[in-house]
Amino acid sequence: MSMAGVYRLPAMLTGTRMVLPGPRLDAGSLFDLLASEQVTLSAGVPSLWHGLIDKLDSAPELRERLSPSLRLVVAGSACPESMMVALDRHRIRATHAWGMTELSPVGAFSTLKPHLTQAGGADTGHSLRYRLKQGLPLPFVDVRIMTGQGAARWDGESVGELHVRGPWVAAGYYDTVSPDSWSGDGWLRTGDAAHIDTEGYIQITDRLKDLIKSGGEWICSVALENALLSHPAVQEAAVVAMPDPKWQERPFAFVKLRADRSATADELIGRLATHFTSWWLPDAVEFIDEIPKASTGKIQKTALRALAARLERVRHFRPDLVSWLDGKTQTLPDGCVGRRME
Structure with missing residues (x-):
């Protein structure tokens, strides 16, 4: 119902035509659907758009088959800078949104304030920096950053857990007791590590459960992933915590390369x-x-954390298997298939 409230019901009320992709989400099928239906607004997680970018990079003239006003709303996880720049190159505007099911489901949208928008629509590094953030809270949605010392300042640096409240923010779960999900004064604890800048833009730095604590210091998995994604050979990347007897946890990176x-x-x-x-x-x-x-x-990431721990156990206890596994195809969790290539 939450997604119906964001897309389907407003579309019906305004007479907007809706195009549903069905089960085929490969690059070719998505492109054909976007082109044939002349879609002007679409939404999805970042992993959905890698194939579309690759298709347009290989044949830029295909852009003319798409609607000139095509825009994308990117949510579910952070849009890497490399992806946003690539979409800009093909004249497809990507905008960040952030939310949760408990927010019904949108809590913030990265609309640029007028003084942050470059004349003519061209982006500078300054405005791109704001577009890469999760955005401004929607009207009537209150946000705060909480640390062990209380509410943090909106200085763009002080990181803590993002809390939200508002008229459509859930106050509890049906038939389930979850006291840790709400603060004592009624704010929803999102589980996101974030900071808010002086302009009021929210920047999610990581999920609290995905932060890597190494030697008493925190490592942000999202920052490492975005840096890996900036390499031209990398199509997808995920960094997870791997148990370590000395440092408590260490980063372990999984990478999917582009086919060529x-x-x-x-x-x-x-x-x-x-x-x-x-x-x-x-x-x-x-x-x-x-x-x-x-x-x-x-x-x-739960599956990847289990895989990282399993691979490290093999390397630590059976080094003879490590050399045997090199170049071999393995069956990984959830049908994932991979090769060791070090």
């Missing part, structure tokens, strides 16, 4: 080293053919 490109683990680690301090760098990079996803298109 190649890269080595050392090459990718070297690229990360230009952006991050050494203790942020992943201890391992695993190249896999498919990154497991839920039906919504979101990456299943």
